[in-house]
Amino acid sequence: MAIRYTMTEKAEPGVLGGGTKKWYARVIMDGEISIDDLSKQIEKFSALSEPDIRGVIIALENVIQEYLVNGKVIRMDKLGSFYPGLSSGGAATKEEFNSTFIKEAYVTYRPGQRIRDALKTATFKKTE
Template identity: 80%
Template sequence: MAIKYNLIEKGQPGVVGGGTKKWYANVAPDGELSVDDLAKQIEKFSALSEADIRGVIIALENVIQENLNNGRIIRMDKLGSFYPGLSSNGAATKDEFNSSFIKEAYVNYRPGKRIIDALKAATFKKADWL
């Protein structure tokens, strides 16, 4: 199956009025999967029941949340790594900076080699609804 895309027109960044506009590909999502959907699919490759798999996925979500909130990197072998990031305002001096300068915390994800390789081998198809 191919990754579906649609086209969007974008202007040049930083140019008043958008400058010369060009067309770019944008992923057209082809549905989504819930935890239940994932559990059903994983069950086909496992000796565990759907309910057991669902429990493990939910527990994994809780463990990832807790550890990201404690500043830890979560390395999940071939799946990749999750790690916390911060966005902050700048301070004039190092001594002036305090935690109130931090605007938000967010999650970074770095895919593992197998996921990267899978996307390198992806094919593409223009979405039918365009």
Template identity: 65%
Template sequence: MPIKYKLMHRTQPGVAGGGRKRWYAAIASDGEVTIDDLVKQIEKFSALSEADIRGVIIALENVIQDQLVNGKIIRLDKLGSFYPSLSSEGVEKDVDFTVANIKGAKVNYRPGKRISDSLSTASFKKKD
């Protein structure tokens, strides 16, 4: 199934003042896949029960949360990696930096090679 896209009329990225408006492609979401959907699909390829699969997914979520809060990188082999990053205000001298300069943390995801490569074979279709 192709990835659906829509056209967005936006100013040029990186151009001071916005530059000329141009048309750019953007993903047009084609729905969601929930944990329930994933569990049903995984159940087809596994000898595990629905409850076991759901339990493993929930446990994985809990472990990932705990490890990210501790500043760890979580490498899930072919799935990819999750890692924390920070946003902060800059200061002139390193001695002036305090925790108050940190404005937030977020989670980044870097897909594994197989997941990245899967998009190289994707086809595209304009959403009606």
């Protein structure tokens, strides 16, 4: 199976009138996989039952949330790492800066080596 993509034309950011437009690939999402779907697939590779696996996945979500909001990096070996990040406005001086300048917190995910290697083998199919 291939990653399907389409083409989209984009203007140059920050250039009045759009500047020179170029064409870029954009992934066409091919559905979603739910926790139930994951649980059923994992059950095939495990001695655990589907409800047990589902429970572990939900518990993992809760634990990841707890650690991220407390500024921890979560390293999950071959799966990858989750990092908390911030987006903020700027202050004129260090002393002037306070938490009201922070616009949002977000999560950065860095895939592990096996996932990066798997994506290197991906094939692509252009869809009109």
